[in-house]
Amino acid sequence: MNTQNEFTPKESLDVITSMIQQAKGNMQKNSFYFLLWGWTIAIANLGVFLLLKFTEVSNPYQMFFITIVAAIASIIYGIRQGREATVSTHLDSIYKWVWMGFGATCFIFWIFGKQIGWQLNPVIITLCAVPTFTSGALLKFKPLMFGGIAFWILGALCFLSNYETQFLLAAMAVTIGYIIPGYLLKRSE
Amino acid sequence: MLKDLDPLLHSQLRLGVMSLLITVESADFTWLREKTNSTAGNLSVQLDKLSEAGYISIEKSFKAKKPLTTCRITKKGIKSFEEYVNSLKDYIKT
Numbered sequence: 001m002n003t004q005n006e007f008t009p010k011e012s013l014d015v016i017t018s019m020i021q022q023a024k025g026n027m028q029k030n031s032f033y034f035l036l037w038g039w040t041i042a043i044a045n046l047g048v049f050l051l052l053k054f055t056e057v058s059n060p061y062q063m064f065f066i067t068i069v070a071a072i073a074s075i076i077y078g079i080r081q082g083r084e085a086t087v088s089t090h091l092d093s094i095y096k097w098v099w100m101g102f103g104a105t106c107f108i109f110w111i112f113g114k115q116i117g118w119q120l121n122p123v124i125i126t127l128c129a130v131p132t133f134t135s136g137a138l139l140k141f142k143p144l145m146f147g148g149i150a151f152w153i154l155g156a157l158c159f160l161s162n163y164e165t166q167f168l169l170a171a172m173a174v175t176i177g178y179i180i181p182g183y184l185l186k187r188s189e
Numbered sequence: 190m191l192k193d194l195d196p197l198l199h200s201q202l203r204l205g206v207m208s209l210l211i212t213v214e215s216a217d218f219t220w221l222r223e224k225t226n227s228t229a230g231n232l233s234v235q236l237d238k239l240s241e242a243g244y245i246s247i248e249k250s251f252k253a254k255k256p257l258t259t260c261r262i263t264k265k266g267i268k269s270f271e272e273y274v275n276s277l278k279d280y281i282k283t
Contacts, residue, residue, distance in 0.1 A: 007201055009277050009280045009281055010281070012204060012273075013281070015201055015204050015208060016208045019225070020208055020212050022224045023209050023213055083252055083253075086217045086219055086220040087213050087215070088214045088216075089213045090213070092214070093214055
């Protein structure tokens, strides 16, 4: 590109169009979080289900402490990624804030779990549909959109199931909603 | 009509930079250089001109001990870019 002023309005429009085209589709695709959280939530839920079903462990819910490890890993990875990014798009920001908002909401549900009779899985699984479906739409990545729909369906099923089965359904939901799309996304990166 | 076009934006490289920055939140120098296919020296001069006019903000920092230049379009820059595009439309209509 040169800096000369003698170019026509038509050429100006061409520059604008081609630059906007260049910047389009620059949204960062990232399978890391889907795989990390997919496996973490799946293991925690399956663990609780198995402990409830086959053992008499007093507090099987301690399995969920592995989410703290995942949260720390997410923060470290996010900071590193932020440092490495050469460009930040508006869609990247929307994507980031949608997930942070979801995280904050989940945290509030977890703190006040008692008030909703510890029916966390149906509520959180249903809520998971929103950021997952939105991410799929933003990334134009259909497996994530299908994952979001799966969260809605399995969240509804959770409300209809007994407490023990809810953990199994939650593990299934994150497998369809996070893990499978996560691997497909990784392949497309 | 051409007189109405902002001379600061009516330059291929500066217009290219502004068109890129209006579509993203922030971008570093390397990314802008790659997308505009320009030389570092030329891009640096044009970025300074845009910055002096208040069209973009430039933040200088370090990443892994290497200097990092991050650019963002300002409100004034957005307004000027919109006005430029509108003038362009009028020009093309006539």
